[in-house]
Amino acid sequence: xxxxxxxxxxxxxxxxxxxxxxxxxxxxxxxxxxxxxxxxxxxxxxxxxxxxxxxxxxxxxxxxxxxxxxxxxxxxxxxxxxxxxxxxxxxxxxxxxxxxxxxxxxxxxxxxxxxxxxxxxxxx
Amino acid sequence: xxxxxxxxxxxxxxxxxxxxxxxxxxxxxxxxxxxxxxxxxxxxxxxxxxxxxxxxxxxxxxxxxxxxxxxxxxxxxxxxxxxxxxxxxxxxxxxxxxxxxxxxxxxxxxxxxxxxxxxxxxxxxxxxxxxxxxxxxxxxxxxxxxxxxxxxxxxxxxxxxxxxxxxxxxxxxxxxxxxxxxxxxxxxxxxxxxxxxxxxxxxxxxxxxxxxxxxxxxxxxxxxxxxxxxxxxxxxxxxxxxxxxxxxxxxxxxxxxxxxxxxxxxxxxxxxxxxxxxxxxxxxxxxxxxxxxxxxxxxxxxxxx
Numbered sequence: 223x224x225x226x227x228x229x230x231x232x233x234x235x236x237x238x239x240x241x242x243x244x245x246x247x248x249x250x251x252x253x254x255x256x257x258x259x260x261x262x263x264x265x266x267x268x269x270x271x272x273x274x275x276x277x278x279x280x281x282x283x284x285x286x287x288x289x290x291x292x293x294x295x296x297x298x299x300x301x302x303x304x305x306x307x308x309x310x311x312x313x314x315x316x317x318x319x320x321x322x323x324x325x326x327x328x329x330x331x332x333x334x335x336x337x338x339x340x341x342x343x344x345x346x
Numbered sequence: 347x348x349x350x351x352x353x354x355x356x357x358x359x360x361x362x363x364x365x366x367x368x369x370x371x372x373x374x375x376x377x378x379x380x381x382x383x384x385x386x387x388x389x390x391x392x393x394x395x396x397x398x399x400x401x402x403x404x405x406x407x408x409x410x411x412x413x414x415x416x417x418x419x420x421x422x423x424x425x426x427x428x429x430x431x432x433x434x435x436x437x438x439x440x441x442x443x444x445x446x447x448x449x450x451x452x453x454x455x456x457x458x459x460x461x462x463x464x465x466x467x468x469x470x471x472x473x474x475x476x477x478x479x480x481x482x483x484x485x486x487x488x489x490x491x492x493x494x495x496x497x498x499x500x501x502x503x504x505x506x507x508x509x510x511x512x513x514x515x516x517x518x519x520x521x522x523x524x525x526x527x528x529x530x531x532x533x534x535x536x537x538x539x540x541x542x543x544x545x546x547x548x549x550x551x552x553x554x555x556x557x558x559x560x561x562x563x564x565x566x567x568x569x570x571x572x573x574x575x576x577x578x579x580x581x582x583x584x585x586x587x588x589x590x591x592x593x594x595x596x597x598x599x600x601x602x603x604x605x606x607x608x609x610x611x612x613x614x615x616x617x618x619x620x621x622x623x624x625x626x627x628x629x630x631x632x633x634x635x636x637x638x639x640x641x642x643x644x645x646x647x648x649x650x651x
Contacts, residue, residue, distance in 0.1 A: 234493040234496075234580075237391050250564050251565055251569070255564065263559035263560060263562060264564060265561040266563070267564065267565070291574065293395065293402070295561070296559065302577075304577070
C-alpha cells in the first residue's frame with residue numbers, strides 16, 4: 223500500500239486539522255467522493271457537508287465544512303473551506319437552536335449549515 | 347508661589363497626563379500589532395492553497411473566464427481603498443489615500459472611469475469632504491477584520507466585475523492597501539486584483555519550480571474556476587484587510603511613541619523654565635529683603651543724627 227495521505231483541513235482564518243490519514247470522504251457538487259493514497263490528482267468543489275477523515279492510527283475525525291474545495295496531488299490532500307469546524311468543536315445545542323430558527327424563518331442556507339453541523343457532531 | 351511658576355507647574359501637570367495616555371496607547375497598539383500579525387500568519391495556509399489551486403486550473407486547462415480575460419478596451423475600473431476607522435496613526439491614512447489618488451489619476455489618464463470603494467471611516471471622510479463620489483463604503487471592522495467582513499467587501503466588487511460594462515459593471519479591479527513590511531516599515535501599495543493574470547499568480551505562489559500535476563476537475567474545469575475565483579478575490583481582500591490592520595497598529599504605535607517622547611522633552615523644558623522662574627522669584631525676594639533692610643538701616647541712621 224502506498225504511503226498515507228497527508229491531509230490539511232484549512233479554514234479561511236486558521237488551520238483546523240492536519241495529519242496523516244488513510245481515507246478522506248467529502249461531498250463535492252457531483253456527489254460524495256472518497257480519496258485514498260495514490261488517487262489521481264483532483265480538484266473539486268465541495269458542497270456544504272460533513273467530511274470524514276480516517277486517520278492512520280485508526281481514529282476518525284469528522285468536520286463540518288461549509289463550501290470550499292478539495293485538492294489532491296502527490297499524496298497531499300488539502301481541504302479548503304471558508305468555515306470548517308471539527309465535530310468536537312460544535313455546540314450541539316446551539317446548532318439545534320439554529321436549525322429551529324432557520325426552519326421557522328425559512329432560511330434554507332442556515333438550515334443546511336445547522337443540519338451539517340448536527341450530522342457532523344452525530345458522526346463523531 | 348509666583349504667577350509664572352504656577353503657570354509652568356500647571357502645564358507640566360497637563361503634559362504629564364497626556365504622556366501617560368500616549369504611553370498607554372503605544373502599549374495597546376504594540377500588543378495589537380502582534381495579534382494582527384498572528385492573524386496574517388493564520389490566514390496564510392488558506393491563501394497559499396487557494397493560489398495553488400487557481401494556478402493549477404489556470405495552467406492545467408484552457409478555460410476562459412470573465413475574471414481572467416482582459417477586456418479589449420477597458421473603460422471602467424473599480425478601486426478599493428483600505429483605510430482605518432480611527433486616526434492617531436501618523437501618515438498611515440494619508441499615504442493610502444495618496445496612493446489611491448495617484449492610481450485614480452493614472453487610470454483616468456488611460457481613459458478609464460473610476461468607481462471608488464472605500465473601507466474605513468477616515469478614507470470616507472476624506473472623499474466626502476471633497477464631495478467626490480464613492481460607489482460604496484464599509485466601516486466598523488478595520489481594527490480586527492474577520493473573514494465575513496472580507497466577504498461583505500468583496501460581494502459588491504465581484505458583482506460589479508461580473509456585470510457587463512454597459513450596464514454599470516467594471517472591467518478591472520484595483521486594490522490600494524498598506525503592506526506590512528516590518529514593524530518599522532509599512533508601504534501603501536496598489537495592485538490589480540482582476541482580471542487575474544495567471545503568470546503573476548504562478549510567480550506569486552511559493553512553489554515556483556514545481557511542475558503542477560494534471561488535475562482531474564470535479565465537476566468540470568469551468569465550474570471549479572467559477573467557484574474558485576470569487577474565493578480567491580475574497581481571500582486576497584481578507585489578506586489586504588489584515589495587513590492594513592497590522593500596519594495601522596504599527597503606525598499608531600510609532601506615532602504614539604514619538605508623542606510620548608515629545609511629551610517627555612516638553613516636560614524637561616518646562617521643568618527647567620519652572621526652576622528658573624522659581625530661582626528668579628527667590629532672587630527677587632532676597633533682593634527685596636536686602637533692599638528693605640538697607641532702606642531701614644539708612645532711615646535709622648538718619649534718625650540717629
